[in-house]
Amino acid sequence: MRAQLLLVFVLIDVVAVLVAGSVAIARARMQARIEMTASIRLAEFLVSDAVSLAHQASPAEQFLAALPVQLQSIRHVRIGVKDAAGVPIAASLRADKADARRESARSPAPAWFAALVAPPVASGDVPVTVDGRTIGRVEISGEPADEIAEVWEDLVAIGTIGILLNAAMIALLYVVFGRVLDPLTVLAAGLSDLEHQSYNVRLPTPQARELSVITDHFNTLAAALSTARAENLNLNRRLITAQDDERRRTALELHDEVGPCLFGLKANASSIAGATSDLPDKAGQIISERVQDIRGIIEHLQTINRSMLDRLRPMALGHVPLAELVGQLVRERSRQHPEISFAFTAGALKASYGDSIDLTVYRCVQESLTNAVRHAKAKQITVELAEATARLDLIVRDDGRGLAANRPAGFGIRGMRERVEGLGGSYRLDSAPGRGVSVNISLPLLEAADRSGSEKYSGDDA
Secondary structure: OHHHHHHHHHHHHHHHHHHHHHHHHHHHHHHHHHHHHHHHHHHHHHHHHHHHHHHHHOOHHHHHHHHHHHOOOOOOEEEEEEEOOOOEOHHHHHHHHHHHHHHHOOOOOOHHHHHHHOOOOOEEEEEEEEOOEEEEEEEEEEOOHHHHHHHHHHHHHHHHHHHHHHHHHHHHHHHHHHHHHHHHHHHHHHHHHHHOOOOOOOOOOOOOHHHHHHHHHHHHHHHHHHHHHHHHHHHHHHHHHHHHHHHHHHHHHHHHHHHHHHHHHHHHHHHHHHHHHHOOHHHHHHHHHHHHHHHHHHHHHHHHHHHHHHHHOOOOEOOEOHHHHHHHHHHHHHHHOOOOEEEEEEOOOOOOOOHHHHHHHHHHHHHHHHHHHHHHOOOEEEEEEEEEOOEEEEEEEEOOOOOOOOOOOOHHHHHHHHHHHHOOOEEEEEEOOOOOEEEEEEEEOOOOOOOOOOOOOOOOOO
């Protein structure tokens, strides 16, 4: 914006210079024409007066020879004397040299400027008569070179002063525009911070009243967004905690209620199968077949129950340290896919960071490994988990085929992002075609509300 404003000023300055130059040239041309006309008239008057007086004191030929020298002080004209036969008198050449010396005292103007300013050449002719006899003629012609050179010198002086003043003005405007527009630069940086969800930015109040109003509104908006974000994070954290609590209670009921019931049904079915030995062969065979069907259904329900328990909440969560839990998940995938090389590294971690964070880390690792195995065609997958200052960092990398830039995110990725951002963390997926995928997750280490109240239950097989 500073450059654009300065460019506008320079363009206006150039237009002003062109207009002023055109006016100056037009006035100089008019002035030169007026000067030439006045000088020629003055020369004609002086020549006429000299002719009427001077020849009485000297012979006519001597008078004609001395006349150019006598009139050489007249500016802007050139005087030539010819005799009655039209032959120039040698004394006029000396007068021309005097005129040339006088004009050479001033530097001539450039040819292009002289062509613009020079008026049409005017001339006059005064006959020299003695006793009614014409003994010669005095030719007077305009010579505007000295006037043009004078105008050129004035314009050069004025132009030099104008250039210096304009350069100083541009430098001053550059500094002034910088001071005026600095708040806009700061405002642009603040808007960029808001775009990147950094709502703690606040702008200093500038001196300009109009810009101070804008910055005040910006700071108010940033404060409102910060408050809204804090409220949203709190609500999301409470929502995730409530969801985890509900999953935990549901898993607890499935484990403590449905599991024993299914086990009891399976035991009763086995008891019924043992009692069929006392029945007739045909009836015993029919009941034994039905009991086998019932036991198959019960075993299927037990499998579904264990799968639901694992989806709702890993059985070892809350009982096994987080690093060991994630390492067990990685080793399990390594056994399932021996053609892929898996690696897991963990820093100095606490045993648990609360159910919400532990479960989020577990689910993100689980989903990232599933995506890498199913879609990436990777040969090597690494999982890194480490605790930094007030945060927990998780990185899952693979060397697969990567993701296209315009590919929409699937449900798994959106679910991970929502859960991580719901806990106030950041989720970033770096990928390029042929360069694999890197999932980068950072979770703030806040005291989880459910850490002390996490439910403990047995890890027995349901």
